[in-house]
Amino acid sequence: MPRLVAEEKVEHEEEFRVGRLLPSFEWIKKAWRPSEDDLLSYSGLDAVVFMRIFTFGLRVFRFAVIVGILILLPFNYAGNQLSIDFSDLPNKSLESFSISNVDDGSNRLWIHFCAIYIFTAVVCYLLYIEFDYIASKRIAFFYSSKPKPDQFTVLVRSIPITPERSFSESVESYFSEYYPSSYLSHSMVRRTGKLRGLVNKADKAYKKLVHLKSKNDEQQRYTRSGCLGLCGRRIDLEEYEKSLEDMEHNVMTERSAIVGKEVAAAFVSFKSRLTAATVIHVQQRLKPTEWVTEQAPDPQDIYWPFFSSLFFTKWLSNIAVIVAWICITLLFFIPVAFVQGLANLDQLERWFPFLKGLVEMKVVSQVVTGYLPSLVLDLVQSLVPPVMILLSSIQGYIAFSKIEKSACIKLLWFTIWNVFFANVLSGTALYNAEIFLEPKNVPAILAVAVPGQASFFISYVVTSGWTKIFSAKLFRLKPLIWSYVKGILCCNSDEEHEVPSNPYHSEIPKILFFILLGITYFFLAPLILPFVLVYFCFGYIVYRNQLFNVYKPKFETGGKFWTVVHDATIFALILMHIIAIGIFGLKKVPIASSATIPLPILTLIFNSYCRRRFLPSFRGYPAECLINKDRMDENDPSTSSFFDELGTAYRDPAVKSRRDSRRSESSDSPLLDRYNV
Structure with missing residues (x-):
């Protein structure tokens, strides 16, 4: 609890006691008890907006789990497309519970069609409610704040x-x-x-x-x-x-x-x-x-x-950063290809024939194809946030908040492209490069590729979501080890107790990526939804503890990070619609495929309305409020x-x-x- 120690609300214990290692769940009650107003007064509006992302995710995926698990999954399970042997069900692929198992031309696909429309309406409604709520909170926060230099400068x-x-x-x-x-x-x-x-x-x-x-x-x-x-x-x-x-x-x-x-x-x-x-x-x-x-x-x-x-220097810096971001994104394909080699043993054997005997062992194959790929990808991806901060800092931004927001957007699109699209396409179409030259076939390509990666993304949610929330956030093992090593080697004095700030640039993209996974796989592979919902349950309580006891705000944007959340959610919905168009086409239900086309158009119209309705108040305060x-x-x-x-x-x-x-x-x-x- 570095923030409480720095504010002298708890005593810093210099002597080690064995009792400090015993587990205790008292922190859960303390993190759950404070209200949103307490969080607002203690950590600012940015912290409130950050927690509203988890609230939004809990509401969305609570509904998604009910529809996906109780309605869609049984229909997927009852299909015969993949010829499931129910006597050997534990050894079958997770595709048995995906839409891939529904028979081509089956009327059951209309259940999925209706679920997509209903789910889209629910997500848009919740988005509107959150946007309106945060916009009103932003105005109330402005009225309650004391005069600040940035308001007059x-x-x-x-x-x-x-x-x-x-x-x-x-x-x-x-x-x-x-x-x-x-x-x-x-x-x-x-x-x-x-x-x-x-x-x-x-x-x-x-x-x-x-x-x-x-x-x-x-x-x-x-x-x-x-x-x-x-x-x-x-x-x-x-x-x-x-x-x-x-x-x-x-x-x-x-x-x-x-x-x-x-x-x-x-x-x-x-x-x-x-x-x-x-x-x-x-x-x-x-x-x-x-x-x-x-x-x-x-x-x-x-x-x-x-x-x-x-002006010219800033413009030139922006061009250079865009080029650098594109180069880094392309270079990241190397570890992605390696990860997909681990996830697909036939590719791994083709690249390294001498490993054939080893990878045929059952224990090795389960570890290599299950846990190891997502772990390797997560470790490599952890090196990216500092690079994004560096790129944003040389764009000419003069505020930490603008640097972090710019890095947040860069990291979000980097994650979507490299962790989602690159894994999906390289995992199922690595040897069919000609398909990338036909943009009109993108829905069909995604319809084939995305369901096949459901098991990989489930393990990714567990390793990068569940595990990192406890190891990296709650236990804070890296800061513990680093402070110990730095204290010995660098001989730092103990007179100043450093309090970290919440790294919005790295945390928000990760949360939004899990929202994208949950929305995209809502009708494709509903089995991923409970894992995503559990992540948001864990995250809600853990991050409340961090915001009250660990992190101290370094800046205050007045909730401007929510615009990134809104845009990312809209993108996830449209991506789901595009995949649905391809799926219904491949499943030989052309009427459903054509009837899905208006859905992304309606979503974009809704997004345009929200931007006109709420975005101006996020760019600046109205004259009425200022006067x-x-x-x-x-x-x-x-x-x-x-x-x-x-x-x-x-x-x-x-x-x-x-x-x-x-x-x-x-x-x-x-x-x-x-x-x-």
């Missing part, structure tokens, strides 16, 4: 260069002329990459020095210059203090020189929210690539290391002090001296004195 990029003025003078002159009654102040963005590196290096050296000074044994109060302090020349404590003083001198020198390193971007603050919103949505000059405005993030949400100030909130602030005596602090809220932390955080200390004092070393 605009990020201005591509400030034109004038020889007689600096960027700062140009900003003040422009906004004083065109917004004289509302313009408050501005803060220029500067090139602080070098300074930030020096400050981080000095902070690490300080922590290392504190750690060395805390040791009682004089023989241990030294370090080495090599990797992780384990090798290289021996450095004693006095030499280390001298090195730290040199770092302080370099920091002060660079900080003095940073004043003139302005870039063509600034944070401009206004006296009202309405004026800030107007500046954001109105083109400022005749040339649209100058004075480009956008919503400023919260000061704590700003990502300073990479800042693209020019009412400004009027409410006029009667708040604390507003004047807020505007006084707004002028310095957007200063780069690297530029700020230690005096800003420690008022009693001099900015000229040595780093060692300031840190009381």
Whole structure:
């Protein structure tokens, strides 16, 4: 419970006790008891929206399990298409319980047809209810929040260069002329990459020095210059203090020189929210690539290391990232092909003939074809989220929240393409490459390929869903091992307790992928539905525990992640419809296949209505809300002090001296004195 320890709500036990290893289910009651309002006040609206994904999934798949297991599965089971031997049922494929077992031309397929229409209507209804609920929550959250700097501030990029003025003078002159009654102040963005590196290096050296000074044994109060302090020349404590003083001198020198390193971007603050919103949505000059405005993030949400100030630079970065994403997606086909080789032993024997005797062993074949493929795929896929964060960070986004949302979308489509489509198509059509050249046959191709991978995706839900929820989230084994190793090798001080934040960019795509699997296989292989439902049951209680006890919010978007959830669900429905068109065609029920065609069209119409109805309120708050909130602030005596602090809220932390955080200390004092070393 790192968050509770950091907030001193529970004591951090330094001594190990055997009783701490005994299992306890008290955490389930504590995670279940708090209300949604408690979660909202404790972790923000993003946490509420994150949990609403699980609520939505529970409602959808509770209905899906009832229809799929009680109605569709018995009809699949009673079919004769696959010639099932009921005396040897335990050794038969899971396809026996899929739509593949229903006889061609059977009237039972109309039951599946009706179920698809009813299920689509239920999912769309639940989507609408959730979108409406979250939109209203977003407005209520805005009204209940205190004044925030990002509500009054605009990020201005591509400030034109004038020889007689600096960027700062140009900003003040422009906004004083065109917004004289509302313009408050501005803060220029500067090139602080070098300074930030020096400050981080000095902070690490300080922590290392504190750690060395805390040791009682004089023989241990030294370090080495090599990797992780384990090798290289021996450095004693006095030499280390001298090195730290040199770092302080370099920091002060660079900080003095940073004043003139302005870039063509600034944070401009206004006296009202309405004026800030107007500046954001109105083109400022005749040339649209100058004075480009956008919503400023919260000061704590700003990502300073990479800042693209020019319109052309940001555009070029986006192109480069798209190309890189495509290349990474294509390269991932290599592990996907390997995984499918494990899942299909005939392919594995064809690639590696010398393994024929080994893979024919029953125990080996069950492990290789059952658990191992999904495990390998999940391990390889765990390397992708950091890459997506890196790609999003170089696109020019200046907010952690925008970086994570962009990485979330990239990872979602990466997962859909590589884990779903690549596995499905490579697993059943690996040696028929010509089918990819015929787009008109896509429904038929998917109709053949998708049902055949049901058993693989069931094991994937168990390994990547059930297992990782407990091992990676609840038990947190990786952070435990890493903190122990880092504490020994890196000699980090224990004065700061690091609290993680919820990695939305990696968790939301995974949840949405399970929603896609459940919706897609709803009528194809209903046997997967209980596994998906159990995942959402586990996830609901585990993530409530994490949000209350483990994670601390790093930013607040006001629930904007829900738009990603809505779009992904609509895509899953349309994918189900396309597969249904192909299935009914292959099963020789052309009337049902033709009657399914309007369904994706109706779904797209519903999606268009929802986007017009709700999406504008997610892009920005209505003028009515902004004006009412400004009027409410006029009667708040604390507003004047807020505007006084707004002028310095957007200063780069690297530029700020230690005096800003420690008022009693001099900015000229040595780093060692300031840190009381």
